[in-house]
Amino acid sequence: MPINVYTGLMGSGKSYEVVSEVILPAVRVGRRVVTNVDGINEAAIVDYLQAKYPDDNPAAYGSILHVENAQVFLPDFFPYYDDGKSAHTDTIVQPGDLVAIDEGWRFWPAAGAKIHKHHQSFFLEHRHFIDPVTKVACDLVLMIQDMGTLNRFIKNVVAFNFRTHKKVSLGMTNTYSVQMWEGHKQVKAALLSTSIRKYKKEIFPLYSSFKGGGSGVIVNADARQNVFASGKLWLFIAGVIFMFGASAYLVSRFFGGAAKSPALPSSGAAASSSGVSAAGAASPAGAASSPGITSPPGGAPFSDVWRVAGSYTARGASWVVLVDPQGRVRLESPSVFQNGGLVQIGEVDGARVSSFTGPAGPVHSSVVPK
DSSP states (O other), rough: HHHOEEEEEESSSSSHHHHHIIIIHHHTTTTTTTEOOOOOOOOHHHHHHHHHHHHHHHGGGEEEEOOOOHHHHHSSSSEEEEOOOEEEOOOOSTTTTTTEESGGGTTTTTSSOOOOHHHHHHHGGGGGGGGGTTBBBBBEEEESSGGGBBBBHTTTTTTEEEEEEEETTTTTTEEEEEEEEEOOOOGGGGGGHHHHEOOOOOTGSOOOOGGGOOOOOOSSSSSSGGGGGGGHHHHHHHHHHHHHHHHHHHHHHHHHSSOOOOOOOOOOHHHEEEHHHHHHHOOOOOOOOOOOOOOOOOSSSSSOOOOEEEEETTTTTEEEEEOOOTTOOOEEEEEESSSSSSGGGEETEEEEEEESSSSSOOOOOOOOOO
């Protein structure tokens, strides 16, 4: 009953969409289709429907009447009402037919031609032309490249319009999009839906995309139409991937403690240079850990001997200061530890050491040079 218009540039999928989504369903439910779509093949359509729906009764399928463009211009192409409100159905299109007209601008252009009054009657009153058996009213589907090329008389009574777009710029030659608007205006406020679809190769033999039912090959005149053919784009993508990979590697090394610590002076030298007491320099584990110790694993236990007391810097070298319950001092490389301040934590002698580890209770003070 409504008038629907399918728009889109040449080869964008207008005819494909009408054949697959309009004509095929109409034939399957028993409607007669009148169309000027080039190369429309009723026998191939019946074979396609039988293969896809093996439980169907082919005798219940509708039929297809292919018309030439010259016939569409005729005053008696559509059924119509005269000025006396008398219906005239001795026409090419019969009540209840689905009419699908390709290149509708040719017959009812936006300017330069006047629409015949019989056609005007059909455009405004086609819902009254009902099939006496199925009780289905006439439908009209038009295919044009742009809505601006269609006569305003028809545009004002369009119920829905669609726009197809082939994704050539993305290199997706088998994919197209379909947008649907209410009315004839293609504005955001009237947009109802957007969908992405793929061409099915079994639909193409049912009609022809070229005039006269011929076949042809479409090639891009300029390779730049495909953005993925640009070497600069692929170079940019490679650069982005490299930067993300390098960033992830550096972050993992930083937080994973994979970097090797610098060589440290012996505990005796550190103790003598800093004035630490001999008792502190003779701690059981030595004053400094060997280089190359990585950050503590999450499963290591907390130390009940050592805790972090602070940090110490001398002669351009830095150490983390540890103390035990007896007040003995131990120096460790900062590379053994993660974070800083109160949340600094590292692994010493197979146990995790922080500001909160060590035994409970008071700890004897030790002189730590500043």
